[in-house]
Amino acid sequence: METEEIELRQRKLKRKSTALASAENVLRVFQKRFLVDCRDYDIRFNIPGGMPMDGPSAGIALAVALMSALTGKPAAKGLALTGEITVQGEVRPVGGVHEKLEAAVLAGATTILVPVDNYEEHSMKFDATEVLPVSDITEVMRFAFSIPHEAEKTDNVLPLIVSA
Numbered sequence: 001m002e003t004e005e006i007e008l009r010q011r012k013l014k015r016k017s018t019a020l021a022s023a024e025n026v027l028r029v030f031q032k033r034f035l036v037d038c039r040d041y042d043i044r045f046n047i048p049g050g051m052p053m054d055g056p057s058a059g060i061a062l063a064v065a066l067m068s069a070l071t072g073k074p075a076a077k078g079l080a081l082t083g084e085i086t087v088q089g090e091v092r093p094v095g096g097v098h099e100k101l102e103a104a105v106l107a108g109a110t111t112i113l114v115p116v117d118n119y120e121e122h123s124m125k126f127d128a129t130e131v132l133p134v135s136d137i138t139e140v141m142r143f144a145f146s147i148p149h150e151a152e153k154t155d156n157v158l159p160l161i162v163s164a
Helices: 020-031 060-072 097-106 137-144 158-161
Strands: 005-006 011-016 078-081 112-114 128-135
Touching: 020 060, 020 137, 060 078, 060 112, 060 137, 097 112, 112 137, 128 137
Parallel strands: 078 112, 112 128
Antiparallel strands: 005 011
16 A cells, blocks of 8 residues: 556656555545544555555445544444545545445355445345445545434534544
């Protein structure tokens, strides 16, 4: 999850991995939206599994994992999620959603969060699994930590999660 070099036409191009960019976006969102300065913590994202992870699809999953670690509160049982996170906290669409949904259902997920722009109601019906569209990190946290919509007055759901 670092950088990669590409040699193209006798030029070396270096770019940050999109997984690293996703992790950095999560840290910025926590500062902007939840008023948490992540520089006060020693934060490391470890993606186990033996395969390199790249792409922005894990953005909201990284955000939920970080919120859980900072608050000591577990995310909802049976939750699976996919979606890119922007520095503004928007959830953007990703590729391979149908394959990810099938894998989540096979793994036993009971609730799956997907970007609203990837949501297709007619093709997202699964027995015993609810697929919910999300467009913002606050919605993600509301679902992940079972915060009723009525209880949330601002974008900063952190106090609501801590007090739960």
